[in-house]
Amino acid sequence: MAYPQTCFRHTAFHGPSLLQTRRATVAQVTLQTQLDMLKRTGRFDCFKLQWRPIYGEKDQWPVPKHLFWDSDCAKWIEAACYCLADAYDADVDAAVQELVAMIRSAQGSDGYLNIHYTVVEPGKRWTNLRDMHELYNAGHLIEAALAHRNYYKNDLLLEPIEKYVSLIYDTFGPDEGKRHGYPGHPEIELALLRLHAATGNPKAYALASYFVRERGNPTGQDGRHYYDAEADARGDSMWLRPDPYPTARAYWYCQAHEPVLEQQTIEGHSVRAVYLLTAVADMAVLDRQGVQKTAQADAWRAAAERLWNNMVDRKMYLTGGIGARPEWEGFGRDYQLPQSTDEGGCYAETCASIGAIMLAERLLHLDLDGRYADVLELSLYNVVMTAMDVAGKAFTYDNQLASSDANTSRREEWFECSCCPPNVSRLYGSLGGYLWDYGGGSSSSSSGDKGRGDAFVNVHLYTTAKLSFDVDGQPVVLEQTSDWPLDGKVSFRVDNSSDKKLTLRLRIPSWSSGQYALHPELPGASVEKGYLVLPPSYVETNTAFTLEILNFKPRFLAPHPYTNQRTLTLARGPIVYCVEDVDNEWERNHFKDVVVDAASGAGVQEEERVFAATGERYVALRTTAWSCPLDKWDAKQPGGLPGLPADGEAEKDKETGKEALGTERSLVFIPYYFRANRGGRGHMRVGLKAV
Amino acid sequence: MAYPQTCFRHTAFHGPSLLQTRRATVAQVTLQTQLDMLKRTGRFDCFKLQWRPIYGEKDQWPVPKHLFWDSDCAKWIEAACYCLADAYDADVDAAVQELVAMIRSAQGSDGYLNIHYTVVEPGKRWTNLRDMHELYNAGHLIEAALAHRNYYKNDLLLEPIEKYVSLIYDTFGPDEGKRHGYPGHPEIELALLRLHAATGNPKAYALASYFVRERGNPTGQDGRHYYDAEADARGDSMWLRPDPYPTARAYWYCQAHEPVLEQQTIEGHSVRAVYLLTAVADMAVLDRQGVQKTAQADAWRAAAERLWNNMVDRKMYLTGGIGARPEWEGFGRDYQLPQSTDEGGCYAETCASIGAIMLAERLLHLDLDGRYADVLELSLYNVVMTAMDVAGKAFTYDNQLASSDANTSRREEWFECSCCPPNVSRLYGSLGGYLWDYGGGSSSSSSGDKGRGDAFVNVHLYTTAKLSFDVDGQPVVLEQTSDWPLDGKVSFRVDNSSDKKLTLRLRIPSWSSGQYALHPELPGASVEKGYLVLPPSYVETNTAFTLEILNFKPRFLAPHPYTNQRTLTLARGPIVYCVEDVDNEWERNHFKDVVVDAASGAGVQEEERVFAATGERYVALRTTAWSCPLDKWDAKQPGGLPGLPADGEAEKDKETGKEALGTERSLVFIPYYFRANRGGRGHMRVGLKAV
Structure with a gap:
């Protein structure tokens, strides 16, 4: 049940890797750039509680632009504390301390701590949980405080935040006289559960549990849905609603249309959904492990798995992106997965994939199954990584699978609602915690080695990194070295100085079709739910061994037929590819009219490249494609x-007799994570029309 | 410029045809059924201005259920008057007269005539033009009054309606002190233009012109958009909005986002759009013909054509249906044409296609081009005709191209908002007016025979019907006899007893690829914009001749590639086909997994059938198809x-070496207009997956 945000410090990225390149960029460039942006936009000083003209702007009802500023600062603090642990930076350190001092001074005497309701609308706190992000901001403050305490080893931030949590606890809950509400934007739930784990604060657990259980209660507040009751209390008509609500009372937007346990499909705003489910999964972990052992643990787990399956099977892009509908930044109908604005959507928000990664990590504690880690890795390399440029200074909010005239492929320095950039920073900062989980000894909470206290490491991600942890005070070290994701070979070194047996489980990605090679061999080795199990006997004998994930050759992927996307996407290892005009300069129409043929026999050639500006290596791919102009349609x-007649008498190529496919092209693909780093006109596509 | 609603009386459906079968059903069954429904639901008596409990229901803000009742009655009156002209029915006659008496008695002393604002919200008239359909209802009353006068030859209905028009004229307009508003739901514009044509009422023209010109003015009312100003006057926040408005101020929903002349794409609610454009096209006709000759005639025409082209090229289903988005009963993005609810939409409202037919008819007066008549015919047979069952008692509101579990293929007796059923009745009632346009003599307004006063008939639709009209008091008769749309042969007889030369223009549908046979032949015959021109010399010599439209063989149609609908649809002549489970009983999944292959060489067999219940004949089609279960996906x-790997190594059939397509099926197709008449489980599809 250890959290990656805590245990990441046991992992050192001790050698070069793509992940370490990005991590170093975040620590050395991005944190400072984002700090500068916080300062330039007024966010840094916001806890000084001074009025700013932007506070008075009314054009974004009901959510004013500054409403997330608390969380922007909190997420930056969290990211900074993670990165400081790895690479000290005096400016960052000073800024964190200054922010913490300001946050402390901004707290009301009763513990309340929110900029908007202190400066802009004093006296109106807790009047609009549905829209106003008070509890969301509080959640990020909690996460910042936990990161702060872990790094600074003091309670300068945690102390005021726990006071705030007490106030929230006194305000919300099942008791008569308390408000029976819950946040419109989930986030505080997962933060409270971590707070409870870190400090044992019973109010934190009770509050998180209440928020998750009460959510979607149709009769929770005076016999009515809480959001109806609070709207009435404000004097608002139910027809008065923010833009993302497509209809009145569309509470599925924030997953409050029915109790979580009853939800059969994942709906609404994607970030909210996966943040909520991360808490649900963690409730299952905690309840199972005895914090409050109840039959509900199974129910929480069933809900989390059911909604995960719906999400991954029917509402996830091949990149791992989630959220087809920009209108509500969220999920569409089953199989509704348009690639681009001109196809009617695609959002695939960066934060949503970060949430999906957090959710997958929790689910791995419930059920060590490679399907969760497969998606975790997919989302990391193909959404989170594509959301930041190589320089670490520009970001995407949404990550569409194809460009269009309205949305070319590019990145921005910052956003008005800037949740994504600092979210990327905090994920990279704590990334070590997602590579593996481990345990053993008397404190082991076990995700498989029940009772005996034996040590284990479950390796989810491959890179170059070193894990060091203690088992009853005795050190265990596991080191992996790899050129992943460029190559599938991973060398391990293990040093188990404890007196416990050590079992290793190494993920065999499903895209490898279970093909791997282990040196030295392990006769009769078993792969359990996507993890190769190396028993203590093997680990003791082989303190150095090599795993090679095979089947790294490029492969074409197809989305489900019901998506009405009859496309092919190239992938190689965990990396999804795209085409860009910078490599294919003839393209003028976002590759909409380019077709590829998986069965053409043309093959796919690999080409290792070095990005001159940074020295970063990547593998480009090349295959034959055809551009098919729409002559027949244009001539209509x-x-x-x-429509046009499709009489089956397609034009044939004179020489081959095959159907003429258009102009043959040698099409160059690059990793989707690498897009929009080399100029060009912003034409890009992941899924190309299949012949 | 004659209107079909007036000149239909010059056409007699003198023999059997599919159109006449439906017309007779409407006159003999549907009118009575709908009258019964008007009575049972309280609509018939609504002009008695008594309170009804339904008036107090608040669940459909801001549009209460009874808000359209005025128009429901008006449309029925209009339909009744058309049908009475053809087939007298004493009960219908009596009901019309009773309704008219009630309408007369319901009028306020100042001329105001609206149920809701008289009974439910007196004193609030004209406070919400955007939503409340006051002017829409007035428009239908005008149309009813015109139909009533034409049949009854008295002004019992027209007199109060013209009084109401005067009140509206005094209320709205450019003058200071008048409201600078226009209806949220266009309809009155086209009605006012017809009123002006019928009576010369100058206020009617001025008002229509004002409504069309003022629409979308961003600063029309006190420097603001009218709908903003009126919302303010009501004290409504801009964020208080009805469900069909996806965001605040989404005035594109009702085509008021910018002035009509500036609109580049057709947007929003489809019925509103095509009703509005019918008026715009008619403005171009009228202005060109001298009512108010201005340079604007060309601008109106350009706008109407531009939006027509956008609609037909990018936002129209192969059936002629328009409106992809149920959320606002309207257009989606360019090429967004999902077939069914489970694909994310499809509305294709019956009324919208009736509006498209009216629009096409107007455009034919501006520009005799077969492309308009092609769509007119398409919409008639494949949307309007599919919207009523063979018995004439059940209707559809939306006409999806495929069923789904949520929306099986079926019809309903009536709807809460029941615009479609009486709209179907009034279209069939006046259908003769859409078959052809004609003119000549001194009163000729000419759509091609400029100045000389020669007679002409432009034949848009083929069926069995006889047109009789006078040219300067001398009779011209044109008779066509045909089994259309089952067969392409049309026999004509012409009797020109006038002293004018008579030119005939016969539409050669574009789907025939211009293939036709004329007997006797006309050497050097020319086809101008889709119309075969028979000059006076030919017509004089050949008082009987036969046109055969060739290429009636079944053909596969494909939608534009950008629709992401890689489907094939069977059509034959003007008729689009579908598959139903009643003919293909093995189907369990709405034909989602059935593929067809236009190039398979399997061919399509025709099979003439007779529907035993009514004796109606239709042509069924049969071809080979394959059901492809999703085994690979289900096993995932x-x-x-x-996604799944698409490695190009598809399973091959052992014998043929071809890619295995699944279970071979003999797939039976029936005309889409004939669907849901023979029981079954409501599984239906128009566009089948292409191999």
Whole structure:
């Protein structure tokens, strides 16, 4: 049940890797850039509680632009504390301390701590949980405080935050006289559970549990849905609603349309959904492990798994991106996965994939199954990584699978609602915690080695990194060295100085079709739910061994037929590829009219490249494709009958007799994570039309 | 410029045809059924201005259920008057007269005539033009009054309606002190233009012109958009909005986001859009013909054509249906044309296609181009006709191209908002007016025979019907006899007893690829914009001749590639086909997994059938198809990586070496207009997956 945000410090990225390149960029460039942005936009000083003109702008009802500023600062503090642990930076250190001092001074005497309701609308706190992000901001403050305490080893931030938590506890809950509400944007739930784990604070657990259980209660507040009751209390008509609500009372937008345990499909705003489910999964972990052992643990787990399955099977892009509908930054119908704005959508928000990674990590504690780690890795390399440029200075909010004239492929320095950039920073800062989970000894909470206290490491991600942890005070070290994701070979060294047996489980990604090679060999080795089990006997004998994930050759992927996306996407190892105009300069129409043929026999050639500006290596791919101009359609009389006859008498190539596919092209693909780093006109596509 | 609603009386459906079968059903069954429904639901008596409990229901803000009742009655009156002209029915006659008496008695002393604002919210008239359908209802009353006068030859209905028009004229307009508003739901514009044509009422023209020109003015009312100003006057926040408005101020929903002349794409609620454009096209006709000759005639025409082209090229289904988005009963993005609810939409409202037919008819007066008539015919047979069952008692509101579990293929007796059923009735009632346009003599307004006063008939639709009209008091008769749409042969007889030369223009549908046969032949015959021109010399010599539209063989149609609908649809002549489970009983999944192959060489067999219940004949089609179960996808681990490898190594059939397509099926197609008449489980599809 250890959290990656805590245990990441047991992992050192001790050698070069793609992940370490990004981590170093975040620590050395991004944190400072984002600090500068916090200062330039007024966010840094916001806890001084001075009025700013932007506070008075009314054009974004009901959510004013500054409403997330508390969380922007909190997420930066959290990221900074993670990165400081790895690479000290005096400026960052000073800024964190200054922010913490300001946050402390901004707290009300009763513990309340929120900029908007202190400066802009004093006296109106807790009047609009649905929209106003008070509890969301509080959640990020809690996470910041935990990161702060872990790094600084003091309670300068945690102390005021726990006071705030006490106030929230006194305000919300099942007791008569308390408000029976819960946040419109989940986040505090997962933060409270971590607070409880870190400090044992019973109010934190009780509050998180209440928020998750009460959510979607149709009769929770005076016999009514809480959001109806609070709207009434404000004097608001139910027809008065923010833009992301497509209809009145569309509470599925924030997963409050029915109790979580009853939800059959994952709906609404994607970030909210995965943050909520991360807490649900953690409730299952905690309840199972005895914090409050109840039959509900199974129910929480069933809900988390059911909604995970719906998400991954029917609402996830091949990149791992989630959220087809920009209108509500969230999920569409089953199989509704358009690639781009001109196809009617695609959002795939960066924060949503970060949430999916957090959710997958929790689910791995419930059920060590490679399917969760597969998606974790997919989302990391193909959404989170594509959301930041190589320089560490520009970001994406949404990560569409194809560009269009309205949305070319590019990144921005900052956003008005800037949740994603600092979220990327905090994920990279704590990334070590996601590589593996481990345990053993008397404190082991076990995710498989029940009772005996034996040590274990479950390796989810491959890179170059070193894990060091204690088992009853005795050190265990596991080191992996790899050129992943460029190559599938991973060398391990293990040093178990404890008196416990050590079992290793190494993930065999599903895309490898279970093909791997282990040196030295392990006769009769078993792969259990996507993890190769190396028993203590093997680990004792082989303190150095090599795992090679095979099947790293490029492969074409197809989305489910019900998506109406008859496309092919190239992938190699965990990396999903795209095409960009910078490599394919002839392209003028976002690769909409380019077709590829998986069965053409043309093959896919690999080409290792070095990005001159930074020395970063990547593998480009090349295959044959055809650009098919829409001549027949363009020649159609405007305003005539819709459609054209498809008489099956397609034009044939004179020489081959095959159907003419258009102009043959040698099409170059690059990793989707690498897009928009080399100029160009912003034409890009992941899924190309299949022949 | 004659209107079909007026000149239909010059056409007699003198023999059997599919159109006449439906027309007779409407006159003999549907009118009575709908009258009964008007009575049972309280609509018939609504002009008695008594309170009804339904008036107090608040669940459909801001549009209460009874808000359209005025128009429901008006449309029924209009339909009744058209049908009475053809087939007298004493009960219908009596009901019309009773309704008219009630309407007369319901009028306020100042001319105001609206149920809701008289009974439910007196004193609040004209406070919410955007939503409350006051002017829409007035428009339908005008149309009813015109139909009533034409049939009854008295002004019992027209007199109060013209009084109401005067009140509206005094209320709205450019003058200071008048409201600078326009209806949220266009309809009155096209009605006012017809009123002006019928009576010369100058206020009617001025008002229509004002409504069309003022629409979308961003600063029309006190420097603001009218709908903003009126919302303010009501004290409503801009964030208080009805469900069909996806965001605040989404005035594109009702085509008021910018002035009509500036609109580049057709947007929003489809019925509103095509009703509005019918008026715009008619403005171009009228202005061109001298009512108010201005340079604007060309601008109106350009706008109407531009939006027509956008609609037909990018936002129209192969059936002629328009409106992809149920959320606002309207247009989606360019090429967004999902077939069914489970694909994310499809609305294709019956009324919208009736509006498209009215629009096409107007455009044919501006520009005799077969592309308009092609769509007119498409919409008639494949949307309007599918919207009523063979018995004439059940209707559809939306006409999806495929069923789903949520929306099986079926019809309903009536709807809460029941615009469609009486709209179907009034279209069939006046259908003769859409078959052809004609003119000549001194009163000729000419759509091609400029100045000389020669007679002409432009034949848009083929069926069995006889047109009789006068040219300067001398009779011209044109008779066509045909089994259309089952067969492409049309026999004509012409009797020109006038002293004018008579030119005939016969539409050669674009789907025939211009293939036709004329007997006797006309050497050097020319086809101009989709119309075969028979000059006076030919017509004089050949008083009987036969046109055969060739290429009636079944053909596969494909939608534009950008729709992401890689489907094939069977069509034959003007008829689009579908598959139903009643003919293909093995189907269990709405034909989602059935593929067809236009190039398979399997061919399509025709099979003439007779529907035993009514004796109606239709042509069924049969071809080979394959059902492809989703075995690979179903076998996938739930919650694992999205997508599957598409390695090009598809399973091959052992014997043929071809890619295995699944279970071979003999697939039976029937006309889409005939669906849901023979029981079954409501599984239906128009566009089948292409191999």
